[in-house]
Amino acid sequence: MMNNEVIGKCPVCGNEMEVTKLSCNSCGTSIEGHFSLCKFCKLSDEQKDFVEVFIKNRGNIKEIEKELGISYPTVRNKLESVIEALGYSPKYNVPNINKKEILEKLSNGEITSEEAINLLKGEE
Template identity: 40%
Template structure:
């Protein structure tokens, strides 16, 4: 059996299913059926999700198996959540915390507590740059 396409090759919009057929008795049901969020996942996301589930949600174990760093695996997990349409609350909290740190650095700069070079250095370190 072929995997159903979920994106229209003509207009790149989401497709739907109109006919369902039983492989046992050949009964057919016609209508307009929506695909669930899991049906729209890429093969890469499906493989990652299977591995994640088989390892009971342990991203460290997934990281070991894939021989990838934990941050890389966490990024894959966050992409999976995003592709499923779920909001990642942890990322949102991290973003708020990072914004607060940036705000503090800028306030310190404005108050003259740190030099511009030091502020740039601190802001770059927040982004993971050197």
Template identity: 40%
Template sequence: MNKRLKQCPVCNSNLDIIEYHCPRCDISIKGRFTIGDLAALSVRQQEFVKVFICSGGNIKEVEKALGISYPTVKSRLKEISRVLCNRNEEYDDRNSLDILAKLEKGDLSVEDAVKAIKEGGNDV
């Protein structure tokens, strides 16, 4: 069975689910159905979430299971958070600009500014 399509292969628009079918009893149920938030994730992101949850949220175990570095794990978590929490890049850009303004005024050191930008800048 094919993975669930999220976008039209012709025009890239979001697809609506309008029918479910049971192959065992050959019944079809038609209507407009919504899918859960996790379906908004790409297949790669869904696999990452599966590994993350199965490892109990232990980043070291995720690193080992996927053969990726700590910064990559954090980056993927941030990417997934943006999708699931409807965060947009503009918000992150504003945080980065605030951090750079504080750096320019001398309120932050270069090291602190770099760290704050990498961590999302929410507590600067």
């Protein structure tokens, strides 16, 4: 039997989906009711893929950049997207990053000089 993953958002209107029936494949027991989805079920496939890469690389931004072939600001934006989708308030916004933090990241080799310039300009 093929197992499909539960979708978290309605493909028609985009609102949150709800599970109303659970069934046991072994004995046939069914339970009906209103069940909420886990937070991670509400992530898009792209967000789930990013979370997997993030965890696999233990949050190391440089390694995530290399694996996905994306820049530091893009990694941060994807992470912010996941944080917001999980229902948490964003604390980080690339255009509002402070100059000292950018220079520290440049000094530590976490971002390239080009990325630092773009961040200082407020670009992605």
